[in-house]
Each structure stands twice: as C-alpha cells, then as structure tokens.
Amino acid sequence: MAKTYDYLLKLLLIGDSGVGKTSILFRFSEDAFNISFISTIGIDFKIRTIDLDGKKVKLQIWDTAGQERFRTITTAYYRGSMGIMLVYDVTNEKSFENIKNWIRNIEENASADVEKMILGNKCDLDSKRQVSKERGEQLAIEYQIKFVETSAKDSLNVEYAFFTLARDIKAKMEKKQEASNPAPRSGAHQLRANEQQRKPTSWLSRCSLL
C-alpha cells in the first residue's frame, strides 16, 4: 500500500529573486543549505509530510522563480494554492517594498480563501540588515498577515513558518466545515417552508445519502 496521508495541502512561495525562497524550501524539505545561488527556472515543488494534531498532512510546496520573465508561469500556480508564503530579504530594502506588489498579485490571482504569511529571510546577516524587524511586523499588522523572521542558513523559524501556515489552513478548513452545517439561513431568496407540501418523506430524500 502506498504511503497514505490524511490531507494534501498546496503551498506556494513567492517573493523577489534572490530572497531565499528555494533555500527556505531546501531547508524545510532536505534540512540542508547551499551558499551558492542558482536562480529557479519557472517553477519547482517539493513534498514533505508532517504530523499535525495526529493527522498526516502532505505538503506540496511550490517554489516559484522570482524573476519577472517567468511571471506568467508562476502566477498560474496561485489559484490552486491554499497557503502562500511571501518572502523578502532583510538585507534588501527593495525586496521588502515589493511585498506590497506581491500581495496585490495574490489578490489578483489567488483564491480569496488563501492563507498568507510574510517571511523576512536572511535574519542571520545582522550586519547587512536594511529592514528592521519592527518594519516587518508593522507591514504584517497592516495586512493582517502573520509574520516571522527566518534564516534558511541557520535553520531559524523555517519549521515554525511552515507548521504555522499548515495549521492555519487546517483550522480554516475545520471552521468552513462547521459553517457548512445546513442550519436554516436567512436570506431574501429563501424558500418558504411549505408545510402542507411536506409528504411522508422517503429515505432517499431525507438523509444526506444517495
């Protein structure tokens, strides 16, 4: 029997080229780090199965190229994503400013239900820092998105980030499921409960079964 899992969650990493998306994913999936920079071509993905509250959750994490020239391809992957990591580089002011653009890109292309998280990566490089942690937090509050500073190199908060995003998605799922209870809803176009019409109901019409 193939290794099975309870849920498949599809995540996506976006952000400017060189901020460390691939490195973060490499740290999370292989627990390794590579100092050399090989810019991602188009798209890639990695798989890791994690345990969340006793459930096996398979994460399919899409890594996108930050380079503008792959934008058409990469945006095509927004729509199927349940969670998106927005990554900037704390040593690169421009990549931080661009987070707003990336968020617009999400609004434009992703499902409205998508969970988001902002990562300020390379926080190990304190001497070269251009973006303070406070500014990251401020931005996150502005957009009401969770935020954490990470280092793919020192393996700081990478696990935490993915687990948090996965947990948030799972929580949203549970909440949706509760909300989908067929409790009577009020609305303008509601059907009037037509009591006389209610015939002795058959088994088929009654239960949520076939």
Place this chain on the structure above:
Amino acid sequence: MNHQSKGNKYVCPNDRQLSLRAKLRTGWSAARSEPPLTPSERDAIAAVVKRAEKLEEVEAKRIGRLVARLEGMRRSAQGPAPRTCLLCGETARLLAPLRTCAICRNSACPKCVIDTPPHRSPLSREQYMCNLCAETREMWKKSGAWFFKSLPKYVLPERRTTGRYTDSELSRTLQDGGNSSNEGKTDSEPGSPLSIHAPTFSRQASSIERRSISSPHDTHYEWSETDILSHGFSGLSLHRTDSLNQRPLAGLKRTGSKGSAYSLRSIRKDMPKPNNQIERPPTIPDAGFGTLEIKLAYDNATSSLAVTVLRARGLIGMDMTGLSDPFCRLEVLPREGTYSNRLRTKTVHKTKNPEFNETVHFFGITESDLTVKSIEIVLFDDDKYGCDEMGSATVALRECAKSPAQLRLALSVSSGSEPTGPRILLALCYNTKKRALVVIVCRGAELPPRDSNGYSDPFVKLHLDPDPYHKKHKTSIKWRNLNPVWNEEFCFETRPTELSRQNLTLTVWDKDYGKPNDFLGSLILGATSKGRRLKHWMDCIKFPDHRHEQWHSLTDTQHL
C-alpha cells in the same frame, strides 16, 4: 502544458484583473513583455509539470478511495425505519436510546453516531451526527473539496476481481515511470509496431492489457461518476437502464457496425447484475484518458502534412451511459503570429472507442518546420451545450521527417481546463432540510455585448424541467455589464430522486425596453447532460448539503 489556462481557474480575470493591474506601479508586473523561454528552460518546466501530474494521479486515487468508502457505507446502511438505527438497523433499547442526527435528522444508535463538538451549537439541542454524515464531511475535508468548492478529480479504486493490479503495484509503476524517458517506454512494449509517446504513467502496461482483452469488455472500466452510479443511487441506476433500453434503434445500428457501443449494451443487458461475481477481465487501474492512433506523412513536394486519425481507444465516458461523442481538433504548434490553423475530424457518436479513419492536410509546412513544430490533437466530446475536452496529445513533427510514422499516443488532460468565452458561475446545493435544490447564480463573464453602447444589461431566468410547482425565477438586471456579479439564490422544491430526472435550464438575456430582450446564452444541467455539466449535477445529488461551484460555458443557441 497548460500553464495559462490554470490561471483562469474559478475566476473571471477580466475587469477585476485589469483594474488591479492598472493600479500597479508601472514597471512591476504591469508590463508583460516576457522574453520567450529557451528550449532548456521549457524542458525543465515541463519536467516539473510532469512530476506534478504524477502526484495528481496519486491524489486522484486517494480521493477515489474516500469516495468509494463513503459509497460503501451508503450501500450497507439499513435505511431509516421507525425506532431503528439508520446504519446498523439496531432497535432502540433502554440503555441505548436512539439519537437524532443533526444533519440528516435520521435516528441512529449510539454506536453509529458521534458527538459533535460542543462549541458548535450552544443553542441547538442536537449534539449528534450519524456516521454517514460525519463521513461525508470527512471526505469533504480530506479531498480538498472544502477549498476548491467542488470535489477534485478522482479515480475510483478498481473492484478487485483478480489480485493482479493492486494499488501498491500501481503506485510502484507510477514511481518507476518517474524519470525514465519516453524512448525507454517504447522499448518496453514488446511486439507492438506502435510506440507510445508522452505523457505516460502506467499507460503502457494497461494498453497492452486492453488490446489483449476482447474489446467489449474493456468498457467496464469507466471514469468516476458513471462508475459510482452503477452501484449508487437506485433512482439513478433505474434511470440509467431506462435510457439504455429506450435508445433508438437507429443509433444502435450506426454505432453497432463499429463494434463497441452496441456490444457494450447487449453485454450489459445480459448481465444479471453489475455486482455479480462474473468472470470479468481485470479492470485496469488506469490513470489515463485512453490512447489515440495516428499516422503522419510529410510530402516535401507539396509542403503538406497529412495527418490520419485512425482511432481512439478507452476514452473517458462523458454521458450517463459512459459513452461519448468524440471528435478531434488538430493544430500545428507553435502558431505563426495570430494565425491559427485548426482542423477537425467528424464526430463519431456514442462510443469510447471511435474509428475515425480520417485524413486532414496541413499546407505550407516547410522542412525546417518539421524540426521545430509539433502537432497537437485534442479530443472533444461533441455536445450542443459545450464541447468538453476529453484528452489531448502532442507529437513532434520530426517523427515523420524521414518517413511516414504510425504512432499510438497516450492522451492526457490538462487539469485546469476551465471554460473560456461567455460563461456563468453557478453554485448548486441540495438542501436536505429544506428539501430543495438551491441554485446560486454567482456571476457571468465575457457575455456578448448586445447594445449599441458596447454592453448588455444581463439577467438570468431559470427553471426546473419538469417541475410540479412550475417555479420560475429571475435574477436582477445588471446594467451595462458584461461580467455581472449576481450572487442571488433561488430554491426549487424537489427530491433527490426527482433531481435525477429533472433538468435545470438557465437562459441569460439582455434587458431591452421597447423591443424583445436579446438572448445572450443558455445552459442546461441535468442527468442527461455530459462531461462537466453532468459531473456538477451528480456531485450536487451525491453530496447534498454542500455547495458545489462551477463555471459553465453558455451556448449561443436557444434550445427551448
């Protein structure tokens, strides 16, 4: 691979996207002047997409198992009866009083219910959920349907008649197929003059099996919903047999001469029951969409390419009986400029194994084109309410550069093929409490302009047919809008058993004063629909109390 089409999934890209894009600062993703990909980049991306497709197949099988499990529970349930458990049939006892399910309101014994979390409903007295309702919800979560708003693609597990193809074996085949090249696969097919081309999963094994089996039998393996129906809902099964028997004889004759369709029916009739233990060829756990045989011949004297579409085998079934009306669309890619050179074959009706035997010619193909261009063949199901894609294959023209080539291609479907052009987003939900079909007309997109100002003033009329209550509904009018958002909800009293005999008809109109309203498009959903329309309808019946949302193309003919 279809990156672009995925981007359109579930959303109307037009106004919103454009206005958002306009708001972007210039220079950032606003200017989309992306240089074309180099061949090696394209290959790298294609390899990733292929890897993802493998994963999708595994996922489709997992969801299929969830669906099958639920179906199994449904079948073995006793059904509601006074003072007995709906699931196990146990009668009420003093120490084990029956509980009422908060969802379906049937009674079930304590062993067959679960306590719903207390935070859920502090006001409600109903604290229990029957195992069936609980399992339905579980499936909704585990399949990802909660997010995608409809059940994702799934493949039902085979019914085990022989132990030859087990799940694990398949997944091993999938893995093994992982990195090997297509050439490798061609070699691994002994004794066949044909070759299989990308994309391949476990195709080669199954194709061999298929060929060695007597042809009528291979129709036993069907895709998703039709398979479910064969052992699902009694009302539907009935309907299905009816429609088989009532099929006009003319239709039988025509397809009969071609073999499969006719023999399929006669075999089915002879079979006492679908779930009887009859000696049956192994149903193949086939993740694919069938195969297509073609011949390519290039004539450099006339610079023409002759493509003969011979036949297809094992296509997916698009209608209730598991048959389709396939035709092929052929195109040489990449296109030059905006000039599109598409050709199509005739339609072969009511079959999964069409014999096309038709040759089409492309002119103006140079010898250098042969080295860089390829031909794409897409199979569609011919339906007046919108032709759904059933699979496609692409072959490099260099295959026939030296000599004519006969090829067998594995078909695949780009997962994100959402309709384009004039379309409508509908949500359906059968509400078991209200005993009504709730239809939410969400939005329209790319509606045709009918007024001189370049817009239309669209509204939607909808009714069920037949409907004992003769309910007719209308949305509001959205003035000057080709991408209207309605989000209006309408109810039709009906029962699930009735739904399988009813059709939902929608027509979209442009409001005009002083003259008749202009017709903008129509859509019919019902058990007699095909493809994605059938799936939407059946999902709504099979999974009540859930919102099923889907885009549908509008047809410009008024069938009423």
